[in-house]
Amino acid sequence: MNEPVASETYAAQIRRLAELTARVAAQRAEAHTWYAQQCAAADRAVAEAAEQVRRAEAEVAEARELVERVDAEATHLWGELRARVGPSARRLGDPPGPARDASGDPVPLLHGVRQLLDRTRQPGELPGSANPLLVCCGVGGSVVAYALGAGARALGAGSGGDLAVGMPVLALVVTLLGPLVGLAAARLLADRRHAALSPRPIALVVAAGLAATVLLLALPR
Template structure:
């Protein structure tokens, strides 16, 4: 190998070494870039996981809040409706997806339910049949009052002594209060039927009760 050939070989080796060095540098740069990209992807994934975990916790808190509000609304509904609510179950019914209406949120649906539960329909006006029912309450109250009156007077007479003086007073009080007790009974019935127990209805119960009691006491010949 002469000198020219030797120099040519050296030039080729030098060129190959430079090419290899460039390839090595490119490979190192590519590797570092891939490592950096992988690190960025891992950090982004970690951030996404933390964000998702936070969203899950927030959703769980929202769910618990909605469940608590729903339980409170159900309790109010059962309190207002009474045993009739048991046809929907003894506990809060399972949640269902409501019919979607625009952009309504959970709060909107809960407020709507609360408004429906809080709504009190206007009392129905008194009819002739209702007035008759109230009058019958007064009559029954008067009958019970007379029965209690006669029983207490008999017990006082039979016992003698202080009882003979005290029980007739108690009997008179029971006789007078019996129409008042009938008013409370009529009020419960009126509430269940959605009727209004106004002053006229109360007067009907009291007058019918007092008249019944007075007539019976007069007929029995004792006061």
């Protein structure tokens, strides 16, 4: 038969069992707390990662939109440049692609190119070196008008009736329009040089044309 256990030993075993039970419960509670903390941290990490992905997708979409807008603006500016160059624009080819080492915001660069094209689109004034050509335009226009007037006078002199009376008047009017003919030639000169026909060139052409017309009318016939 089993020997009876002393009450002191039984009580000690009960206390130890209670201690072990309490320790296991504490460890179990600690494990549950650690697991809950790890799950919360994992949830926060997943939420932060999802937010980072959302921001990255938004940045990618914004960057793609910026690239499309920059490409469209670059193509438009390239077309304006080709229009400014004229017939020799075939040598320019297609718009250049993005540079590999490009950095920074392209919007200010495009704005600078747009301002440069706007400045080149505005015609300047003819330089002083074009003054001899302007004088030639005025004199040439007067000579052409005088020659037409001389032809009209000759036609009137060889005819009778109303032509004999009207042609000299018409010849005088055509001769006096010589400076205006010179202005038409000066306009062509300014257009070829992409310049504006300002008051100074106009005055020079008109003065040269009037002087030539007066000299031609003063010649003996």
